[in-house]
Amino acid sequence: MSNPRSRSASLHEEEELRLPRTPGFVRRFWARHPIFADVLIALICLILSIAPATNFGTYRSTPDGGMVLVDPPPLAASIVVAALVLSACALLLRRRQWPLIAFVTAYIAAVGYLFLLEPAGGPLLLVASYSLAVYRSARTAWTGLAIGMGSLTLISFALQLTGVITLQSSLNAIFGQLALALIGTLIGVNVGGRKRYLEAVIDRSRQLLIERDQQAQLAASAERARIAREMHDIVSHSLTVIVALSEGAAATGDRERARDAATAAAATARGALTEMRSMLGVLRDGAGDVPLAPMESVAPNATVATAQNAGYPVTLTTIGEPNVSAAVGFAVGRVVQEGITNAMRHARGATRIAVHIDYASDPIVIRIENDGVTDTAGTSGFGLRGLSERVAHVNGTIHSGPVGERRWMLRAELPGASEATIADQTEESE
Structure with a gap:
């Protein structure tokens, strides 16, 4: 169960920070509805990626200029490649929490695209590279781009050497996927860097607010201790003297000595009252010019x-x-x-x-x-x-x-x- 005090403190911090509104209606709506944004992106990637994923095999041209599928792929291969694309699109729903997993799955799906008749693909690498740069770090994004494209290039050339695909198809696949991954990484590095910078600035501002409140509490505690110390010194000494004078006045039968004792007790009380008023002057409203220590x-x-x-x-x-x-x-x-x-x-x-x-x-x-x-x-x-x-x-x-x-x-x-x-x-x- 959440603490109401912590929630109120958080709201107080937000009010103290006075953060400006995010510019643009679309950007504000996008930021307030992250689930809707992730579902929409996943659906677009699925639509643009699933159709090419089912179009692979060996084709032969006909005399009239058409293409005929003469070597259809095994059904199991079709299911595997389609499942890879579906998995990659589904993981985009968790790209904020699992950016690295979504990134790796997108590259595996890109390997499946190598078996197409014509190199094709969808925006999976673009979105996955962008998410890795924004929700992890720029260094991770560039490292992932190098490892991913390096692996994809090696696999592509290996398939070309074994005769599975042609050199032209291999080059088209490599440069096509590289363009998508590079665009996603560049945009993600820019957006992620700005996002992390703003988060650091806001976090530092919150920290300064907390430190300001702590300093105020420490100052108030020190002032309370000072006032308690002064009160004790004034009241304890003065009352001790007054009690002694009063007891002496009550015990003596000499009226003159009793009068002197009572006069001395009254003078002590008046002095203590004057000193206390001087010390408590700092508690008055608007008493900014009153010093924090007794005058004398x-x-x-x-x-x-x-x-x-x-x-x-x-x-x-x-x-x-x-x-x-x-x-x-x-x-x-x-x-x-x-x-x-x-x-x-x-x-x-x-x-x-x-x-x-x-x-x-x-x-x-x-x-x-x-x-x-x-x-x-x-x-x-x-x-x-x-x-x-x-x-x-x-x-x-x-x-x-x-x-x-x-x-x-x-x-x-x-x-x-x-x-x-x-x-x-x-x-x-x-």
């Missing part, structure tokens, strides 16, 4: 300050100046954000969360260490997977795992100032 990178010191306001013991150590590309700078901010968020989530009793960024080294080294890790901490999750993709995007590496008892470290290495242009070129190519 996440500053590590801002992430550290937010975590400190939530009551977490976070420290930041920076060595060197952040002289990096925009893509690498954004990746640095996200690495710090994800590392602190994981520490806040999985190490609720942490007494130390140390962030170390070394811009002076090449590559840039980012380390985030914390204690208070519980047994539920792991190295899998959407955050770390998205972070690995982000770091790989700028040709960096990242590793996360335990480094001691109840201690955890996230370490990332990103291209330094000497490789800043690499990240920029990667961004521009997307």
